[in-house]
Amino acid sequence: MKSGLTVAYWAVLVAALLPIFCAGLAKWGMFKVSPKAGGYDNNNPRAWLARQTDWRARANAAQANTFEALPFFFAAVIIAHQAGAYQMRLDVMAFLWVFLRVLYVLMYVADQATARSLVWLLALALNVAILFA
Template identity: 60%
Template sequence: MTMLLVSVLAAALMPIVCAGIAKSGGFGKPRGEGGFDNHAPREWLARQGGYRARANAAQANCFEALPFFVGAVAIALALGATADRVGALALVWVGLRAAFVACYLADRAMLRSAVWALALAVNIAILFAPRY
């Protein structure tokens, strides 16, 4: 069960890590010099480019993927899948999602899309874990 809990926690923290990456380098600088603007963070992020913009997009995608992942885990367990099976699949999903974020940051669009598709397939496998 520990592997499963760690995986769910990692999935929940992943968008927060992406947000930190998007805002990194902007802390400590005055707003007038391009520093992070906590009064209008969304507007500030919308003006960013490069890795910051990609990290912000990765953050949004991580938030979008989270409900299906958590739901699939809960449904699989409720329908009788073993925690070990779901935990192993969840760990694979988190690893793929971490690779997805890395691809996003490195601007590797085709590889990122392939990793996204693999993570989706693993999420579907989690959902159907009680069946196999």
Template identity: 70%
Template sequence: MQYAHFTVAYWCVLIAAILPIVCAGIAKSGRIGVPRKQGGYDNVNPREWLARQTDWRARANGAQANSFEALPFFIGAVIIAHQLGAPQARLDVLAFLFIVLRLLYIMMYVSGMANVRSAVWFAGFLANVAILLVGYR
């Protein structure tokens, strides 16, 4: 029996799917368990609570939303590249690069470094385009 295995690129898809959850955790950090009347996290109305946040918590929530927005293109690009028979090593390196850039993007977003964040976002977008095209012949 032949067993399928995950490529590095497929593992990167899993990591990319977890990144929005990490961003949400950053936004909520230190507020879980604090009474709602004292500004603690409201699990009854989590979206309303997040919408009222400011500074780095609001930016972490923005990073969460952007991480969800980037996910479909990345998943599609990885799947298409695999289907086209892209060179696996090149695909794996590009997918790993995308994850590194997404992590940097989240750090820049939460830190409030807007210009650097935008440049990193663009680099991640280009990496994703490269993933999509790496199998093109």
């Protein structure tokens, strides 16, 4: 029996950290600004994020969407492993899913709505493929 994490399981770890990246991106550059001057308010972070506009609001929305995508991805990878999927194929698909989700976040923040939606759809289709791998 092999020990250690597969590439697909490493992809699960990276995917789990992606929403934290999005939250950090939304807060970027606002930690040193006083909350009274509009800077990040750690006493009420959700209300602060809800008041953001433009790319900060989109980064926060990307965070929420990324959290929403995680359970299906996690389940698909675990089920594929349990079902004995061909490991190389599973690893490649999981890595590609993470790549697409990073691209999705970048397109969300850059306000590229149509391209972002296409990438979202590709990642969803890939997630289904992982499930049936």
